[in-house]
Structures are given as C-alpha cells and as structure tokens.
Amino acid sequence: xxxxTRKCEFSASHYxxxxxxxxxxxxxxxxxxxxxxxxxxxxxLEVTVKGDVxxxxxxxxxLKDLKDILNREVLEALDHRHLNKEVPEFAxxxxxxxxxxxxxxxxxxxxxxxxxxxxxxxxxxxxxFVDFYGEP
Amino acid sequence: MKAHLTRRYIFSASHxxxxxxxxxxxxxxxxxxxxxxxxxxxxxxLEVTVSGQVSLETGMVCNLVDLDAAVRREVLERxxxxxxxxxxxxxxxxxxxxxxxxxxxxxLKQSFRPAxxxxxxxxxxxxxxxxxxxx
Numbered sequence: 348x349x350x351x352t353r354k355c356e357f358s359a360s361h362y363x364x365x366x367x368x369x370x371x372x373x374x375x376x377x378x379x380x381x382x383x384x385x386x387x388x389x390x391x392l393e394v395t396v397k398g399d400v401x402x403x404x405x406x407x408x409x410l411k412d413l414k415d416i417l418n419r420e421v422l423e424a425l426d427h428r429h430l431n432k433e434v435p436e437f438a439x440x441x442x443x444x445x446x447x448x449x450x451x452x453x454x455x456x457x458x459x460x461x462x463x464x465x466x467x468x469x470x471x472x473x474x475x476f477v478d479f480y481g482e483p
Numbered sequence: 484m485k486a487h488l489t490r491r492y493i494f495s496a497s498h499x500x501x502x503x504x505x506x507x508x509x510x511x512x513x514x515x516x517x518x519x520x521x522x523x524x525x526x527x528x529l530e531v532t533v534s535g536q537v538s539l540e541t542g543m544v545c546n547l548v549d550l551d552a553a554v555r556r557e558v559l560e561r562x563x564x565x566x567x568x569x570x571x572x573x574x575x576x577x578x579x580x581x582x583x584x585x586x587x588x589x590x591l592k593q594s595f596r597p598a599x600x601x602x603x604x605x606x607x608x609x610x611x612x613x614x615x616x617x618x
Contacts, residue, residue, distance in 0.1 A: 441542035474491035482485040
C-alpha cells in the first residue's frame with residue numbers, strides 16, 4: 348500500500364453566520380468572521396489517495412486523472428467563489444474549514460473511482476489546517 | 484462527522500542538555516554541542532492537533548479562540564523566552580525535545596477540555612521534529 352498526495356490551491360471568500368443565533372451570539376462565537384460583507388483566504392488543499400502500486404505502470408494512480416478530477420469537482424466549484432453564496436453545500440452549512448474539508452471529501456468520494464481516498468487536508472492559513480478521513 | 488484540526492504556534496527558548504548522573508566526559512560524548520555550559524536556543528514550532536465531531540450549529544470542532552487562549556496561557560507563557568533548564572518541569576529532567584513534547588502534551592491534556600487532544604508535534608529546527616500522542 349502506498350499513499351500519494353496531490354496539492355493545489357484555491358482562493359475564496361466566506362463569512363460565518365448562523366441565522367438561528369442572535370446578532371450578539373454570532374459576534375461572540377464567530378468574532379470577526381461574522382462580518383456579513385465576508386473576507387477571504389488562499390486555501391491549500393492536499394488530497395491523499397492510497398492503493399497498491401500497479402505492476403505495469405508503477406503508479407498508485409494516474410496523476411493526470413487525479414488532477415482532472417480535482418480541477419473539475421473542487422477547483423471549478425470553489426476557486427474565486429463566495430462560498431456562502433455560490434456553493435450549494437453552504438446554503439445551509441457554515442463554510443468553516445472543517446465543513447469545507449468534509450464537502451471536498453464528499454465531492455471527491457463520489458467521482459474518484461481511480462483510487463481510494465485516504466485524507467483531505469485543508470489549510471486555511473499556514474498555521475491552521477483541518478484533516479478529514481471520512482470518519483462519521 | 485469527525486474532523487482533526489491543527490494549529491501551529493512558535494516559541495523561543497534556550498536549554499542545555501546535561502545529565503547530572505553522567506561524568507563531564509560522558510555528557511560531552513552523549514550531548515555533543517548541546518552540552519555547552521552556556522546553553523543555546525531554538526525557535527520551536529508547536530503543532531497541536533485536536534479532534535471531535537463538527538458542531539452542526541457552528542461548523543467547528545472547537546472554537547479557535549479557546550484553543551489559542553489555552554495554548555498561550557498554559558504553554559507559550561510558560562516556555563516562551565525562558566531557559567528551559569530553570570523551569571520547574573525540568574528540575575529533574577533533561578530538556579530534550581522528547582521530554583519537552585511530553586510535558587506540553589500532559590499540560591494541554593489537563594487544561595484543554597473542549598476537544599480531544601489527538602497529537603502534539605514539535606519542531607526543534609527545520610530539520611528535526613517530534614510527535615507525541617500520549618502513548
């Protein structure tokens with residue numbers, strides 16, 4: 348079993364706001380992130396897949412296939428978007444780094460037939476990242 | 484859904500690796516340059532990983548403000564810009580990064596309750612790092 352990680356970047360804006368909370372509660376829980384005009388990040392995404400090395404090709408996965416799926420399923424949907432307003436998952440969910448990592452996992456899991464997904468690691472900042480392993 | 488969240492912090496401290504039970508020659512042989520009586524220092528990078536269910540209300544494993552406050556209060560205020568050999572935690576232990584990381588893990592395990600402490604990772608330099616999961 349070998350693990351392979353592909354890295355890519357996207358830039359997006361978002362805000363954190365729960366309509367079930369009062370204004371004051373939103374400010375208390377989410378701080379500056381509750382500003383409804385939004386703010387943005389350069390996200391770094393690392394997708395790790397695992398599998399046996401194919402004896403014919405020497406690959407765990409054809410990198411071009413993985414890159415095409417990442418571009419189509421993740422980057423085209425999230426890059427240079429407002430996550431709250433343009434990405435369907437976040438119509439009802441707050442686009443925290445945790446929820447974005449889970450949403451990316453779900454998008455990839457449905458389409459990634461070329462390898463087994465192991466981990467989605469999403470950096471919001473160089474000093475803050477979330478790992479999701481598909482655990483319930 | 485369970486997610487892991489990692490936050491990175493920086494602190495700077497000095498130390499000298501020296502064991503009183505060893506002779507001067509043995510200390511020099513074991514610890515090399517790190518046994519210099521005057522000590523030396525590092526910029527340590529600390530990565531704290533916590534895990535838990537992502538809250539449906541907040542979308543978070545835990546509030547970063549709480550994690551930052553706990554790490555600042557319990558770890559950074561204790562170990563940033565100090566000589567580790569003079570800290571009570573190292574009165575009887577050599578302040579190697581192995582011992583430091585276990586101390587930091589145990590302090591955070593005691594003091595941070597909002598999420599499960601999964602792992603602590605400590606870089607002494609860009610070339611060497613240590614991980615401890617409480618085993």
